Amino acid sequence: MKAVFITGHGGNEVVQVKERSLLARASGQVRVRMQAATLNQVDLYMRNSGAGITHRLPQIMGLDGAGIIEECDANDPLLRPGQAVVIHPGIACGRCEFCQRGDGVLCTRIQFLGEHCDGTFARTIQVPATQVFPKPEHLNWAEAAALGVNHLTAWRMLFTKARLQAWDTVLIFGIGGGVSLAALQLAQAIGARVIVTSREDSKLERARALGAAHGINSQSQDVAKEVLKLTDGRGVDVVFENVGEAVWSAALKSLVRGGRLVTCGATSGDHPSADLRRIFIRQLQIFGSTLGTLGEFHDLLGFVERMGIRPIIDSSYPLEEIHAALSRLESGAHFGKVALEMEGKTVK
Numbered sequence: 396m397k398a399v400f401i402t403g404h405g406g407n408e409v410v411q412v413k414e415r416s417l418l419a420r421a422s423g424q425v426r427v428r429m430q431a432a433t434l435n436q437v438d439l440y441m442r443n444s445g446a447g448i449t450h451r452l453p454q455i456m457g458l459d460g461a462g463i464i465e466e467c468d469a470n471d472p473l474l475r476p477g478q479a480v481v482i483h484p485g486i487a488c489g490r491c492e493f494c495q496r497g498d499g500v501l502c503t504r505i506q507f508l509g510e511h512c513d514g515t516f517a518r519t520i521q522v523p524a525t526q527v528f529p530k531p532e533h534l535n536w537a538e539a540a541a542l543g544v545n546h547l548t549a550w551r552m553l554f555t556k557a558r559l560q561a562w563d564t565v566l567i568f569g570i571g572g573g574v575s576l577a578a579l580q581l582a583q584a585i586g587a588r589v590i591v592t593s594r595e596d597s598k599l600e601r602a603r604a605l606g607a608a609h610g611i612n613s614q615s616q617d618v619a620k621e622v623l624k625l626t627d628g629r630g631v632d633v634v635f636e637n638v639g640e641a642v643w644s645a646a647l648k649s650l651v652r653g654g655r656l657v658t659c660g661a662t663s664g665d666h667p668s669a670d671l672r673r674i675f676i677r678q679l680q681i682f683g684s685t686l687g688t689l690g691e692f693h694d695l696l697g698f699v700e701r702m703g704i705r706p707i708i709d710s711s712y713p714l715e716e717i718h719a720a721l722s723r724l725e726s727g728a729h730f731g732k733v734a735l736e737m738e739g740k741t742v743k
Contacts (some may be wrong), residue, residue, distance in 0.1 A: 398517035399717045400453040400736075404444050405720040410456070424521050425467040425474060425483070429534035431711075432460035432515040433732040434724045435544050435573070436662065441510060443723065448510050456485075456717075457735075458484040458508050459543030460515030461536050464527070479530040482515060483547070483692050484508040486523060500551070500688050507686075515540075516714065518737055528692060530649050536713055537734035541706035542699065544686070545732065547572035548583055550658055550695045551687035552635060557657045561586040563632035566622055566649050568642050570607070571598040571730045574659065576707050578635045579607060584702045586644055591626060592642075598730055605707075608630040619648035630654060638665030647673050657682040690694055708730030 397419055402407040420426050435458055440446070442456075461481045467474045474480075485497035486506045494502050508514040508522070523619035530539045553559040565582050569575045570591035582589050591602045592613040601609030611621045622631060636642055639661030640693035644658055647670050658681065673679065687695070698704070709729040712720040714737050724733045 396518040397714060398455045398513075399457065399714065401442055401445075401456055402453045404442065406442070407721055410442055410717055410721065411453075412715055413453075413516070415455075418521065420466055420469060423524055425480075425524050425527055426465045426519060426521050427460075427462040427480060427527065428465050428519055429460050429462040429515060429517060429737045431462075431734055431736050432457045433537065433541045433544070433573070433708075434720055434722070435459070436660070437507075437510060439721065439725055445510075447691050450511055452508075455513035455515075455517050455520075456509050457514035457516035459540050460520070461530055461543075462520075462592070462737075464663055465519070466712055467524060471485050474524060476525065479539075480527040481530050481696070482520075482522060483526045483528065483689060484515070484543055486526060487684050494680070497690065498502070498688060500686050516717065516735060518714070525689065528696055531696055533700065533703060534705060537708050537711055537732070537736065538612065538706045540734065541573065541577075541708065541732045542695065543594070543692075544701070546577040546581070546704075547687040547692050547695055547705060548574050548685065549577035549635075550698075551691050552632070552657045552659055552682075552684045553578060553581055554566055555691060556682040556684045557633045557635070557655045559585070559587055559633050564588040564626060565633040565635055566590045566592070566618075566631040566646070567593050567607075567644065568634070568636040568638050569615075570602045570610070571595070571734045572637070573706075574637055575635070576602075576605075578654065579605060580704050580706070581698075582635075583607070584698075584704060585722035590622060590631065599610045612644060613642070613645075615717070618642070618645040622649040626651075633657065636660075638662055640667040644670065650679055653679070654679045655680045655682065655687030657684055700703040709733055711736050729736075 487502035488504040594614040637660030709731040
């Protein structure tokens, strides 16, 4: 079967599409014929260096995905061959203190597909049965695949960590990226007021069409000052950010007293000024977050189906065009997810 491998670290030259023999399925695993996967920033990180992440080369890339079960245990009470499923990319040990209290995403021995072990950029994969969930029926394959990282990450950030409510106002930095768009969709679905930022007016306009109440151009406007204008000097209840150092000061200044900031990334740097006086005087709350638990994924899938949410797909590429897909993600010009269709055609 064909799969996308990283064979070293560098640029697209270390990413290759190669054939690989399929191993026998072990008990407790499912074999999934993949239909689609989506690209994430960590795919670029693994290609570029993978520093700090234990992995072996060559390794199949990809965290999320959706496909059809080809084979599973005959006595599995929930799964069957032919079933359409989506993949949760974090394989927890099930034994550590965090797993035993139901927070497997904090597992001390967690392995992420495409990071610590072979991932989803393949025609066929095998994963533990615990990692697959029924696909929401209204979604196409690429849309379903997108839920496994960005929407799950946004779900935990907004609802588990920041406890966003329908009457809250949330500021979302960097609209256009997958996790920020996921946050916009989820927050808008519960009725929260959403303010977004981008350096591009075209992305702000598209975000407003998706339900954002206001857009701030972070290149030409002072984000914190604009937020205070839009909230009558109050500030927002929640800041959602995955940019890091470049926006940290504006993020803290945009919060109402007692407000909550939740972060899942540091693409612009990870050593911002702490601004401790602001934090303790205004009693701000800061949360770090990554991915989400199996239980949170179950809840997210149900919510997506009930609310009819459809993840935004920027473009889709065949598996063999992985270089073009990675370049599209790396360019920053995308609005939504860049997808791989395992047997599909290029759609831009």
